[in-house]
Amino acid sequence: MIITKAKPFDEILPFIEGRKNIFIVGCNVCAAKMKTGGEPEVIELADRLTESGYPVLGWAMPTAACSVRSFDHLAAKNEKIKDADCILVMGCGSGTSVVSSVTNVPVTGTNETVSLGGCLGLNPSEHLCIMCGECNIGDFSGICPNARCPKSQMNGPCGGSKNGKCEVSKDNDCVWYLIEKKMDEIHMIPTLQDIQMPKNHRV
């Protein structure tokens, strides 16, 4: 799941200043789960913009903003999009990019895209994966140090780990502490002796 956070309302306004037909596209998958782009949030933003004097033409809820097939696909949800002079996408950066690719008016997103994460119960977990394209998460039994260590330390904790906490924020567990705990439980600590090679960043 893509973790998003809503931008402050005031940050959206410069983009739509002077526009006459604002159209909003939500996202019924990740952003809906994060409550940053589901139907209630889309309606709330439309109402707030209208109350603040910004003319909202309409809105549409594709299943996933990142999987919109075509402009017609969006128009089938709400044909008012044909008259839009700007589009706000309440999804992630990827969803905004896809909507932009099928439209020819200015497009922006209303969210910050934070990371690739997950949900444990109702609580979103951030930064679980950074999509490196060279997955070896099995070496750490499903806890990725590349994604979850702020220094991407692949061969063990840095010297900044204290009492199981990360030097960057004492609120965060050191990912190597989590790895050690899990690998200990499953009797796989010796696996961590393998020297991990640098990642391939070739595009």
Next chain:
Amino acid sequence: MAIKVIPKIISKNASHPGENMGSKSTFKDKLNSPQFLVTGEVSPPKGTDFLSAIENMKSIQGFVDAINVTDNQCATLHMSSLAFARLMIENGYSDPVMQLTCRDRNRIGLQADLLGAAALGIPNILVMSGDHPKCGDHPTAKPVYDLDSVQLLKTVNHLKKGYDFSGNSLSGAPEFCVGVVSNADPNERLQLMKLEKKLSFGVDFIQTQAVFDIDKFKEFVEKADTDVPIIAGIIPIRSAQMARYMDNNIPGISIPDEIHERIQSSDDAVAEGMAIAAELIEQLKPVCRGIHMMPVGAHTYTEKILKKARVLE
């Protein structure tokens, strides 16, 4: 201030113009001797004016075996360790240890600086991950960490053998004396494992975080189980608050209650801190190969502490 100009061609011999501890042998030679070693640490200036940093160097160069040059320590901007290490050489000190962190450069930048350092006659390097930018004065900077310290050591090893990270051959290979850092906590199993990985790349010395608990340090030395010389960090305590702050906040530092109590009940915390440092050094003599003095600020009391510890006459 006399500023020496970098000569256009630097011969290999020009890299050791100074005399350290009255002997001509290098830090690397001394690591292979039975001598108990003392190293110090100097911060490059925050700015272009390097006079006081050179003065700090001069205050200890007569009695230490090597001097570390920090690399934007605490993720706080300073002049580069590469440039300042060269300035030290030009100002009469031949054995700087250039600290090199993985924080600010990718694999190309790190290798380029290593080749440059070797060509400029810098004989020693100390490799580390480096504090995260969030801890310093540029908290919005992009943290690079393209390589971690283990991977950087492997790369240094390649450079020394005459080829780069990608396997391309070099015209001239560096001959660094290479050090690594480690916390000295015997209970940190994965940090010990990481140290073992570092040592697999032909390392010349290990420099530890500040030591205050001799028993714990002995246990660390036992568990590290290596012939590579270990140099123990020493930070003289200057106040009860400083001791508490380090104990609670600095990773790898653990200060026994007895030391807290001594500082607390002393009328002169600085003098007591010096006495504690000297006692620690005496106790460390039979346990490891040397000590690394890292006072907070200038080396005002370093000489006194070393004399008190009977490392210097």
